Amino acid sequence: MYLTADKKQEIFAAHGKDAQDTGTAEGQVALFTYRINHLTEHLKKNRKDFNTERSLVRLVGKRRSLLDHLKSTEIHRYRAIIEKLGLRK
Secondary structure, eight states: OOSOHHHHHHHHHHHSSSTTOOOSHHHHHHHHHHHHHHHHHHHHHOTTOHHHHHHHHHHHHHHHHHHHHHHHHOHHHHHHHHHHHTOOO
16 A cells, blocks of 8 residues: 555655644545555546546545645645645645
8 A cells, every 4th residue: 555654654744743743634645645645646647537537536635625725724834734745836
């Protein structure tokens, strides 16, 4: 499996407060971004995999809603996570 418990803890440690803090929006956005990147690579090889495509669209929507929430409540955290993950060009 591409996403192990160790990898999740590493992502949350890098983007959240610590490895056990899985509830912060930054940690969740980072996890969604990792999963989105993985699914994007999968779809480049398997372009007719419509179930994965649907999952990808749902993940992008979840990430977007979390980012919208951050943007409306704490703009400095939003800007920091956008810059750290490189989501905007």
